[in-house]
Amino acid sequence: MQSETTVDAAEVAKFEAMAAEWWDPSGKFKPLHDMNPCRLDYITSQIAAEFGRNLADEVPFKGLRLLDIGCGGGLLSEPMARLGAEVIGADAAAGNIPVAQIHAEQTGLDIDYRNVTAESLAAAGERFDVVLNMEVVEHVSDPLAYLSACHDLLKPGGLMICSTLNRNAKSFAMAIVGAEWVMRWLPKGTHEWNKFITPDELYDLIRRAGLDPVDRKGMVFNPVAWSWRLSDRDLSVNYVTASVRRD
Template sequence: MTTTIDDAEIAKFQAMAAEWWDPEGKFKPLHMLNPCRLDYITTQIAGEFDRDLRTDRPFAGLRILDIGCGGGLLSEPMARLGAEVVGVDAAERNIPVAQAHAMQSGLEIDYRHTSAEALIETGEPPFDVVLNMEVVEHVSDPLAYLTACQRLLRPGGLMICSTLNRNPKSYVMAIIGAEHVMRWLPKGTHDWSKFITPDELFTLLGKAGLDPVDRMGFVFNPIAWTWRLSERDLSVNYVTASVKPQTP
């Protein structure tokens, strides 16, 4: 079975698995970014599927796949909003961490140690939404990986994909700043050469059979110590939304 899993990348996250739910640990950057990510994700899903976020369980009836789920930082909010959630991760040690936390939180989430390609092989029913956050820069073949994600979506389904831009600023911020100066992440967590520009990602999404419909930046304010969404600044972290075309 063909796979886009990069074993060296998986080993990095295996080593950090126990720290997923520590807001001051090695995943502190994700905990800080998560409210901003959730703002974008929930708004896109609600708009695409005509859901009212003011209701108790606005995503009831939607089937959501969280690829690269880690410890469940996105899977759990999606489950609380009423979705049926499948969280998958290629790093085996992440799964029991995610399962234990979901149980403590009283949430039913289907966590699995597997990959997008393996889900296709086993005939997994299609999903309404695929969350593909901060994963594409860690795989061996981005186009093959995104194509596998597209195959897991139903026609009319939505994929949210975030990653890091590739330019001098992202090297300074994501590599030197986050890994060497702030020490938010272990050195070597990211490979700058595998970062993808927004235009490159839009091209890849199109080649994978998806229609890109939106992109926005995640911008960090070092004074307020917060993240915000930006329509103009995609220079470091950014997110995209794309839709799988309806079949004729």
């Protein structure tokens, strides 16, 4: 059985301290609320393409078992459930789980939220069609071991969507100086720049974990329009990847 080696207790504590603010669109998680439509656009299009689903259907993801690892308050788990997926939301920060559970109950959604790690789920034999791994890999202690657990959580033919932050001067300026120091959307120290991962580094880690990366796009913020968009070329700060388990 794999040990829970990739959980960084200090990183978990940061997000647990902010748990009650998950559903406040003007609070500490404002950047995720603003980014969510862009993230969902990518996630839904990749799932639909991989599994031959029509997004115009009422519940296009019916029959798919989906894991939202690092689910937080459920910002992605809830729309996935509305689209018909069987959703398990997992988070190492125990304080996030009751927040997510209460919000799901208030909105009439049946989501299985668990205070558990990717490694323990994999060791228990849990398997999924889709793993959402969004803004988590830059917070773990061992990215390769963590991505290997995500591989093990996928059924053959399963899809992992993984997003993170590039490591360069621009990402430091925007994600740390801008978001934490100037705008104060997040407490100082939420992100550690040296843990950011370049797109080529992430592709290499994904391959070493046994997955086949098939797509990547940037998520680009426009401060004038105050909106996010997907980009084929600009992966300089936030970006997202899609990978498939072939075996």
